[in-house]
Amino acid sequence: MKGPNPNNKTPLEGFPQVGFLKNFITSNNILVGDYTYYDDPQGPENFESNVLYHFDFIGDKLIIGKFCAIATGVKFIMNGANHKMSGFSTYPFYIFGNGWEKAMPEEGELPFKGDLEIGHDVWIGYESTIMAGVKIGSGAIVASKSVVTQDVPPYSIVGGNPAKVIRMRFEQPVIDELLNIAWWNWTEDKITENLDAIVGCDLIKLREASL
Incomplete structure (x- = not known):
């Protein structure tokens, strides 16, 4: 009954550009x-090069849930990209030393927006x-080049830029129930057994399977 092995790096035979991430x-600060x-024509091993300004000394995490689909060229901008904005200049003089280190920001002066979190079953377009610091809820879809x-x-x-809600995929009571059912936490056997309901919007069957 079980589905594919999640520990298989490249699960599609003859198609190495897709990898289980x-x-x-x-990085210890990226959790998937x-x-x-x-999916990247240059190889899924290049994913971390798209996680930008991610410095260990800052300590923020990129957290991505289960069953997400991430297209080529998706970029994640982490907190290390932020500059101090309270002065007349945003230029980071201090990183270049040679007397400019005296402009080192005090603790808490650099903007910090927390971890970047992607839920489960999220599709992020090209x-x-x-x-x-952005939080993307489970089941969301992000259009290409947003x-x-x-x-x-x-x-x-x-x-869009900046991205706005185009529409909700389902009515709120259905969304609430799907989040409560959380099929992505089921065993592989249970997911395989109920795959037709998951891909076919059979909420009644999902509800029964979750009991």
Whole structure:
């Protein structure tokens, strides 16, 4: 009954550009759930080069849930990109030393927006950009080349620059029930057994399977 092995780096035979992402991650500050995949013609091993300004000394995390689909060129902008904005200049003089280190920001002066979190079963389209601290809810869809600067509600479709909600995928009571059922946390056997309901919008069957 079980589905594909989530520990298989490249699950599509003859198509190495798609990889189960967790198997390519080297950073302790990037956490990826089972079955989330990244599709890149240059190889899924290049994913981390798209996680920008991610410095260990800052400590922020990129957290991506299970069963997400991430298209080529998606960029994640982390908190290390932020500059101090309270002075007349935003230029980071201090990083160049030679007397300019005296302009080092005090603790708390650099903007910090927290971890960047992607829920489960999220589809992020081609060359989208996700900004630091953003939370994308489970079941959401991000249209290609969007720039996501604010949190994205679960099961919404967003697009544009800055990204706005285009529409909700389902009525709110259905969304609430799907989040409560959380099929992505089921065993592989249970997911395989109920796959027709998951891809076919059979909420009654999902509800029964979750009992």
